[in-house]
Amino acid sequence: MTEFKLPSLGEGVESGTVAGILVSVGEQVEEGQPLLELETGKSVVPVPAPQGGKIAGISVKEGDEVKVGQAVMSFEAAGSEAKTEAKTEAADSKEADVKATGEQQQGMATGIDDKEDEDAGKDKKLVPPSQLAQSNGSPNGSPNGISHALPAVAAASAVSGASIAAAPSVRRLARELGVDLASVKGSGPNGRVGFADVKNAVAKVAAPVGYSNGVPAAPLPDFAKWGSVERKPLSGIRRATAEQMARSWSTIPHVTQFDKADITELEKLRKQYGKQAESAGAKLTVTAIILKVVTGALKKFPQFNSSLDMGSNEQIFKNYYNIGVAVDTPRGLMVPVVRDVDKLNIVEIAVELNKIAERAREKKTTLEEMQGGCFTITNLGGIGGTNFTPIVNAPEVAILGLSRGGIEPFWNGQTFEPRLMLPLSLSYDHRVIDGADGARFLRWICNALEQPFLMSLEG
Numbered sequence: 001m002t003e004f005k006l007p008s009l010g011e012g013v014e015s016g017t018v019a020g021i022l023v024s025v026g027e028q029v030e031e032g033q034p035l036l037e038l039e040t041g042k043s044v045v046p047v048p049a050p051q052g053g054k055i056a057g058i059s060v061k062e063g064d065e066v067k068v069g070q071a072v073m074s075f076e077a078a079g080s081e082a083k084t085e086a087k088t089e090a091a092d093s094k095e096a097d098v099k100a101t102g103e104q105q106q107g108m109a110t111g112i113d114d115k116e117d118e119d120a121g122k123d124k125k126l127v128p129p130s131q132l133a134q135s136n137g138s139p140n141g142s143p144n145g146i147s148h149a150l151p152a153v154a155a156a157s158a159v160s161g162a163s164i165a166a167a168p169s170v171r172r173l174a175r176e177l178g179v180d181l182a183s184v185k186g187s188g189p190n191g192r193v194g195f196a197d198v199k200n201a202v203a204k205v206a207a208p209v210g211y212s213n214g215v216p217a218a219p220l221p222d223f224a225k226w227g228s229v230e231r232k233p234l235s236g237i238r239r240a241t242a243e244q245m246a247r248s249w250s251t252i253p254h255v256t257q258f259d260k261a262d263i264t265e266l267e268k269l270r271k272q273y274g275k276q277a278e279s280a281g282a283k284l285t286v287t288a289i290i291l292k293v294v295t296g297a298l299k300k301f302p303q304f305n306s307s308l309d310m311g312s313n314e315q316i317f318k319n320y321y322n323i324g325v326a327v328d329t330p331r332g333l334m335v336p337v338v339r340d341v342d343k344l345n346i347v348e349i350a351v352e353l354n355k356i357a358e359r360a361r362e363k364k365t366t367l368e369e370m371q372g373g374c375f376t377i378t379n380l381g382g383i384g385g386t387n388f389t390p391i392v393n394a395p396e397v398a399i400l401g402l403s404r405g406g407i408e409p410f411w412n413g414q415t416f417e418p419r420l421m422l423p424l425s426l427s428y429d430h431r432v433i434d435g436a437d438g439a440r441f442l443r444w445i446c447n448a449l450e451q452p453f454l455m456s457l458e459g
Contacts, residue, residue, distance in 0.1 A: 001056050004073040005189055006066050009038065009045050009367075014187070014196030015067040016040035017236040018060050019363060023073075027055045035073060037363070038066070039236040039331075044363040051075070065233075067196070069188040166193040174198050237332035248394040253430040256389040257438050261446040263405060264420045269452065277350045286402065286422070287325065287379050288350040293448045294400060295321045295341045298375060301441045305374050307395040308432050315432065324373035324393060325353060327360040334360045335393065337373045381405060381422075390427050397432045400445070401425035422449065 009016065016038035023035050034046040053075035060072045164181040166174070170193055174181050184201045186193035223229045234242070263286070270284055277284035298305040298321055307316045321342040324335040336356040341349060359365050376393045379402040390401040403423040409416040426442045433441075 002053070002075045003071045004035070004050060004075060005071050006038075006047065006068050007050070008068055008188070008194070009040055009047075013040045013045075013068075013367070014194045015065060016045070018062050018064045018066060018072075019044050020062060021058060021060070022046075023055050023058075025055050025058055029053065029055060036060070039363075040367065044365065045367060047072075049075075067187050068194055069186075069192065164193055165190060170195055170198060235331055237329075237334065241333055244393070245391050248391050252392050252394060254389075254392060254427055255430045255433075255435060255438060256425055256427040257435070257442055258387050259424050259426075259439075259442045259446050260408075260421045261424060261449040262410070262419050263422045263449050266449055266452060267420055277347045280347050280351050282347070282350040282354040284346070284350050285353070286381070286405075287377065288346055288353055289449075290377060290379075290400070290402065290445075291323050291325070291338060291341050291349050291353070292344075292346050293445055294323060294375060294377060296448060297441055297444050299342070300444055301437060303433055303437065304398045304428070304441055306397060306432065308397065308429065318374050320374065322372050322374050324376040324396075325356065326376065326378035327357050329361050331363070334365060334370070335373065335376060336360055336365050336369045337371065339372065375399070377402070387423050387425050390425060392427055392429055398426065398428040398438075398441075401427070 017040075018036055019039040020037040021035075022037065023029055023033075029035065029049045029052060031050065031052045032048045035049050036047050038045050038047055055073060056076045057074040058072070059074070060066055066072060164184075165186065165188070166181055171181065173179075173195060174184070174193075179198050179201050181193055181198075184193050184197050185191070186197055188194050188197075266286075266289065270286070270289065274284045277288075282288075302317050303315070305318050305321065307318075309316055320340065322337050322339045323341050324337045327334045327336060336359070338344075338349065338352050338356065344352065356365070356369065359369070373393065373396060375396055376390075376399040378390050378399065380388060381402050381404040383404075385403045387403055388401055390399045392399050401424070403425065405420055405422040407418045408421045410419040424442060424445065426438060428438050
């Protein structure tokens with residue numbers, strides 16, 4: 001009998017919630033056949049069978065939280081365990097060789113620069129906690145949102161952890177945070193150390209229980225004193241949202257500006273050409289049009305299509321236009337990404353929006369579909385409200401919120417006339433974007449909605 005342990009599901013993904021079990025005990029499965037669905041952060045990932053065989057046992061159930069390396073099923077297949085261990089040992093051995101020789105290609109593949117890769121097997125001066133805000137270029141100075149104000153973490157040279165099974169990117173994280181890999185207990189297969197293990201090691205030293213970002217959390221009262229209560233665990237999506245929003249809010253100096261666009265004429269065009277989109281299998285919505293307009297604005301104001309690298313004191317300008325769109329699902333908010341919006345017409349954008357919304361609500365969104373966004377749009381107009389202050393989705397630098405449009409009186413110089421006005425809310429990272437640029441960006445969007453020809457002329 002062979003235990004099947006949860007394999008690595010992608011860089012930075014160390015655990016997930018079982019969203020569905022797709023097989024049953026006694027069932028014969030083939031290699032590559034999906035065994036279960038795992039909710040990891042904001043996507044649902046199918047976990048395939050490593051080999052063919054008969055399911056001898058299932059050790060998890062829907063709703064369970066499982067970690068990489070944890071046994072989830074068992075197979076009736078002789079010799080499989082030995083093969084799996086041999087493959088893992090071979091991979092670890094190859095990785096150790098790469099670390100020892102400092103191959104540049106390996107470093108490039110994992111995001112490590114040439115110099116770091118050459119030093120991977122040598123003693124390296126660790127980044128002191130006081131300088132963590134300048135490391136790795138993430139919005140808060142650390143790649144995983146750990147507070148800057150870290151107490152001293154046990155330092156050790158890279159040599160001391162050279163024999164530890166861990167990916168190069170995990171070793172890099174450990175070096176930057178001053179973590180001795182030899183002192184970290186790995187939760188992966190054969191004790192392999194992952195991102196979560198390094199983070200937990202730092203958290204135990206740097207963040208005492210009840211602390212968040214260096215600030216002590218207020219203790220909760222006993223709510224049961226005043227009535228009946230019920231505790232429910234946070235879903236994977238809710239946890240991921242909470243962590244990302246807290247990280248963005250605490251590390252990005254936010255500014256939100258408001259404006260209104262007169263979309264009276266645009267609404268007439270939307271209804272006029274709506275059937276063309278319907279024939280393609282989608283609905284022509286204001287969101288689809290906004291995506292195209294925003295892409296034009298990003299070309300006009302490239303600082304909004306950038307990210308900030310504080311580690312190198314650089315601003316990274318992107319030459320592609322991938323727009324994230326917030327989707328309201330029964331499991332929580334998800335932000336799948338529409339890629340290369342500049343290469344799509346509005347009907348094609350409408351079709352793509354329809355697809356990603358359906359996939360999100362059916363739990364079919366993959367990790368890849370949630371990554372690579374340059375800018376985010378969130379539309380609450382279908383629910384209501386006049387304005388709101390959306391939180392920037394780091395490492396992006398801006399987000400646009402749409403509220404419900406309504407008829408308002410407009411003075412044309414002689415009399416009042418009814419006009420359909422759309423409230424817009426733009427939040428941005430004030431480290432990158434000045435208030436004047438924020439106002440110009442938002443006004444350009446309003447003008448493009450009010451005068452669609454402007455988008456063709458300038459966008």
